[in-house]
Every structure is written in structure tokens, then in C-alpha cells.
Amino acid sequence: MTDKDKSGYRSDTHMIHGQFRTEKWEYDHHVIPPITASTTFRLDSASRGRQGFVDFGEPKKSAQAMNPVYIYDRLDEPTVGMLEDLFREIEQGESACAFACGMSAISAALMVACHAGSNIVAHRTLYGCTFSLMTNWLPRFGVDVRFVDARDLDQLRGAMDGETRAVYLETPANPTMECLDVAAVKDVIELLNRDRPGKERIVLVADNTFATPWAQRPLELGADLVVESLTKDVGGFGVDMGGMVVAPRRFHKSLRGFRKDFGGVLPPGGAWRLMVYGVSTLSLRVRRQTETAWEVARFLEGHDKVARVSYPGLDSYAGKEVARRQLVDPDGRFCPGFMVYFEVTGGLEEARARCERLVNHIASHSYCITLAVSLGMTKTLVETPGLMTHSVMDAGSQSEAGIHPGGVRLAMGLESPSDIIRDLTEALDGC
């Protein structure tokens, strides 16, 4: 079947059948593709081997795509290639490159966009390890990072200069669930890009981990590159790590070159599970988890030990208009997602202590909520960003990022919503 013939089918169907046949690899008798399990590939002549190195990282022309030269797993291999083809399609980009985890995807995207002397302007609320990459590591290589509140477009514009090469944001942001207006940020960038030669153009990089491609396609909204952790709801079962960068064709070769030389390769078995179990069930899981998150967010909003709930589906949510425009499933339905952030009551110290009591109560008494980092699993997870995922940020940076000492992050699983609410009620009563 050609791509044109497939075009009338819906996205959830594509996620099941999308790339399960490939011109790169013959396995026509299998309904599910086999996993490639050889780190190296037989070459029938030195000239074919040489051709493989010469062609490496070049976008495949269709004749080559039919007969690619595979050399060694770290360069390219068919199972990971199928997952990349699938992501190129579902994120609607020109090129996709898979990595060992979300952090290796994020480092690669930023390192290929920047060089020593350039800078990145980032929204100040970010996953703790991304913040650490930007403050502890990139500066060592001469890349400076400036943090702004990217909802304030004047502040964003003011932070950019002739050496800016990337604007980076998470939307919704981890952990506070702020939605950033991708199109508005892109407009600011485009004004600056107007007079710049191609190589100096600023790219907009968006982390789509919290939404997943089911609930948001950042490239459609104006982002140039999408990065995501596949370890989370794309994988869906908490058994594999993975990361993906979807980018314009001009980054195809450099992303693969970066992966070849820095490593961070996704193993074929992981790619296979992410594709066969993860992506094909993503729409079902996100829909169910979103219904649960909505119900739990409403419950929390009505609880007297909860001071504030940040969930894009609530009427009280500050960025309602942006959320409703951006967080939509491929059929156009509003899909505010499976993550909920809330703050318990009390002054700073009191809230910090209450928050700790709450998660400790969950850790020792709850059946269906688990105290653990990560998100997007069949099991509901809870954590306190201030003490855990964002502890790399000092108190000042946490406060600037809107992370409250009494803040709690909940990642919905697939349990019955009433059971989750039951465990939460007991824990709130006990804190």
C-alpha cells in the first residue's frame, strides 16, 4: 500500500499499522516485525562497506532505501529505523532520530543546533536533568543558557541576540503544567530570523514528553524540532528507555553523526517494544489516563488541604486558551493529558512538611499510587518535584520556575479513578 492510499485512515489506526512493513527489510511473513539481533552486518565487498560509510547519515533516496547498506548498530539498523519512520509520520516531520533515552535526544538536539560561543534561551521551568544539562554541562562547551519566562514575549525577545541558536521549551512544562504558546514564540523567532543566513537561524525546540504525539504535535504549531522521552507514555509500561528527535531534513545527517560519535543508541529490542507495545496502544492509554486525570484534578480542587491545582482541563487553569488550542488529539478533541500538579496548603515550611507527609503516607499505605519518579505508566506515580526530580535546582531557581515546596506531581496510570481518589483521600486525611 502506498503512503497516498494510507492517507484516509485515522491516526490511531496509523499508530498500529503505520510502518509495520518497510522497504528496508523483508519480513513479509510476519504480522509483527522480528527484532534484529546482530550488532554488525555482513558486507559482501569492501566497496559496499565503503559505500555504507560514504552514504551514512544521508537521507535515503528511494533506490537506496530499497537496499540500504547497514554496517553496525551504532550507525543504523532496521528495527530502530522503523520506529524512526513511524515517528516521522506521527509527529509530521521530515526526519527522526532515535536515542537511548530522552536526555540523550535532548543533548543531541541542542548540540547539533549550537556551537561554542552560541547561546540558548530556555523557558525557566524545565525537567531537572534538562536544567542540569543547561547549567552544568553546556557552559563547559561554551554554550551559554539564558532562562526566561517564555510566556512574556518581551522578556523572550530581550534575551535573544546575534549568537542565539535555539529557544527551548517544554509544553506542558514539567512539573507545573504551564502551556507555552508555541506559535507566539515562533513569531518572535521569525522576526529575528528574517535577516539571518540559514546557518545562523534560531530554531525552536519543544519537549513533547508530557503531551505525547497523541495529544500534541509541536511541529504543526510552529516548533522546528521536537524532542521527547519515549521512556514515559510512549513506552507506556515503564520497561524501556528511549528518546526521539524529529527535525527538519537539514539536521538528519548531523543528528546521526552525533549519535554515531557520542553513542546514546537505542537498542533494537527497546525500539521493538516501544513500537509494538507502546505506540500501538498510546491512543487508548492516553484517553483513559486523561479521563482519570480530569476526575482526579476536580477532586483535588475541592479538597481543603489543596491550595492550588494546575491541570490544563480545569476552568481555573491559567493558560486555558493556549491549552485548548495546542492540546488536541489527531481528531481535534481537547486532550489535557495525564499529568496533574498540585500544591498543598500552608506557608512555605508548613507546605513542605505536609507535602512530605503526604507522599510518605502514600509510600507506606497506598495500594494503587506509588511514590516514584517517571510518568506515563500503567501504574499511577506520585513525587515531590522540589525534593526529587527538580532537586538539582536550588531554592531560588525552583521559586523562579514556579516550583512550590508543597508541590506534588501526579502521573496517572490505568487504575480505576475511584481507587486513585480513595488512596489520595486517605493520604490527604493523613497529612
Ligand SMILES: Cc1ncc(COP(=O)(O)O)c(C=O)c1O
Ligand atoms: C519532560 C521530560 N523531558 C525529558 C526527560 C528525560 O527523559 P529520559 O528519562 O528518558 O532520559 C524527562 C524525564 O522525566 C522529562 O520529564
